[in-house]
Amino acid sequence: MTGTVELPLHLAWSGLRQFDVEDDKLLLGLYRILLTNGLREDLTRYVNAALLMRHWPRLRVAVGKPIRTCWEQRFPELVAAVAAA
Template identity: 65%
Template sequence: MTTHHAAPDPRWSHLTERLPSRLEDLTGPDSGNIQLPLRLAWSGLTSFDLSDERLLLGLYRIVITNGMRRDLTTYLNANLLIRHWPTLRIALGKPIRMPWELRFPQLMPQQEI
């Protein structure tokens, strides 16, 4: 059986344009405390302890939804993204998660056999 993925909606093409070409380009920290600039975290918490999963998920959601390419590569870590993607993909919603999963197939959920 062949799986077909829907073409990305043109309304969301700007999301695809800001993605790095490789997941390995996400070289952000994998531990420590991260301070986001107000242009990203304008509505609340700006400091995130990556050892706290809830804070890490909040940081990643903010950066993925509001960040530009440089923010993605600065604040996101590929290994942490892969590890936490199953939870993040639900929180992000389809319009935001689809460009990520189309660009980076390793983020796609594994099909049950």
């Protein structure tokens, strides 16, 4: 996946709204915002499953235990991604 994602104000109200998905640091920031504050519609629109899986081992630390647990219970493949890293 390449390009830039621009988040709406209800998600990125405090600053940076554009995220280059080829920049790992920006992508992790984008996904942290989405996973912690996104609505279902936001998640289906902006989250790429392959990118989420690839970056989950680092991202899971950034989102905190409650969100990590919720996502890993719903998507066991994320746990497998951590084990493979």
